[in-house]
Amino acid sequence: MAGSKGIFLSLGSNLGDRQATLASAREEIAKRIGTISGESSVYETEPWGLADQPAFLNQVIRVETALAPEEVLRIILDIEHELGRVRQERWGARVIDIDLLYYNALVLDSASLTLPHPRLRDRLxxxxxxxxxxxxxxxxxxxxTSLxxxxxxTDDGVVSKIS
Structure with a gap:
């Protein structure tokens, strides 16, 4: 798409049918944000930040979008809400979590959005x-680089590829 930017989104789920939730999130992202141009395997991971909860399924996707970063964030929050996310406690269990890791090479620190994601380097x-x-x-x-x-x-959490 003309004027598109490559963004990276992290998807995570540890409640309900985790695989189906990730699939629904990808479907909504493709409909509302842009074309998915890459997706990682799905990994089962130990919870990060708050250990006493079920394991997560996590995946990172690359999306080509013409939307502004703040618009991407608004849509992400809408998708999370529509898929059943309830924000109760920080790093707590959730049906879906979608984080904007990168918006192309943009560096941004606003009241609503920090790019690149500020804790990315700490999370396996x-x-x-x-x-x-x-x-x-x-x-x-x-x-x-990512590598x-x-x-x-230094994160020592267990991250296992499942698909």
Missing amino acids: FNLIPLTEIAPDFINPLLKK ELLQMC
């Missing part, structure tokens, strides 16, 4: 699938 459950589909993508703030960030990550 994001870095492993991201590196699978974009090992050479350079974090515009840290000037490191370099993965190699530097």
Whole structure:
């Protein structure tokens, strides 16, 4: 699409039919945000931040979009809500979590959105699938590739490829 930007989204689910929820999220993203041009395998991961909850399924997708970053965020929040996400506690269990990791090479720090995602470099459950589909993508703030960030990550959570 003309004027499109490559963005990376992280999808996660640890309640209900996790696979079906990820599939529904991908379908809605393709309808409302843009063309999915890459998707990682799906990984089962230990919870991050709050350990006493079910394991997550996580995936990273690349999407081509002509939408502005704030519009992408608004649609992401709408999709989460429509798929049943209820925001109760930070890092708690959730039907769906969609995070905007990168919006092309944009660096942004506004009241509603920080890009690149500020905790990306600390999370194996994001870095492993991201590196699978974009090992050479350079974090515009840290000037490191996805692979370099993965190699530097000190997170020791278990991340297992399931499909």
